[in-house]
Amino acid sequence: MTAQRPLALVTGGAGAIGSAIAAALVRDGWRVALADREAKALEAVAQKLGAINAPYHEALDVCDEESVRSFVSRVADDNRGLQGLATAAGGGPAFGPRALFWETGLDDWRLNVETHLVSVMVTCHAALPHLIKAGDGVILNLASGAGLRGGPPMSRQKYGEIYSLAKAGLIAFTQSIALEFAPRGVRANCIAPGRAENGRRPVADLTRMAVDEERREPGSSRMSPLGRFGRADDMGEAAAFLMSTRAGYITGSCVDVSGGVRLH
Secondary structure (H helix, E strand, C coil), X not given: CCCCCCEEEEECCCCHHHHHHHXXXXXXXXXXXXXXXXXXXXXXXXXXXXXXXXXXXEECCCCCHHHHHHHHHHHHHHHCCCCEEXXXXXXXXXXXXXXXXXXXXXXXXXXXXXXXXXXXXXXXXXXXXXXXXXXXXXXXXXXXXXXXXXXXXXXXXXXXXXXXXXXXXXXXXXXXXXXXXHHHCCEEEEEEEXXXXXXXXXHHHHHHHHHHHHHHCCCCCXXXXXXXXXXXXXXXXXXXXXXXXXXXXXXXXXXEECCCHHHC
């Protein structure tokens, strides 16, 4: 009898990075359950991966505790378990306004922190009992360079206080999960992308932005020493590695996936 392939829940599964993580996991032998608030885009990703590889997908708000818990429970019960979790939801208006810190308000804070931190806490809260039961569960959270030392040099991360707070909190939360649940067989790690393509901006747009930024302020473009910006596939590969048995002795880490941006 063939062993059942492991199953991972991927939030933000309709986004550029979330769908790249899902595709890399499927290639590595996982099945995926996808969640995203964008129903039409989520359906397209699920169809592309195929029903065998993506047997579950649901449009929901990952900040809604009841919706998340219901979906996780249904998926785990139907599958007789859950082995992985990748959280990639976020972005859009939740990045916060391009404004000086004292010009922002509590609504900006709440949207940003709920989208980028509370959503991860809610999802981990629902998934952890199932990951512990699996005996070798794994969590991968999408952090950001903004959560590392306040992000890149000042000229490259203006107006980033709220986002940096949320992502730094996410990294600390992941490390706490890793420490507490390692004895129960769960690993937890983050990846921290630099400027990378997303649903709003493909690499070509990022490159054009960099040219304009350098023209206005030399050194401000956040271009990697490798000479290009990150692709969604770069993030998917890093995530899939950390969720694989090849990374079985790595937990509590936040891996910089910025192409060396933070080296200078």
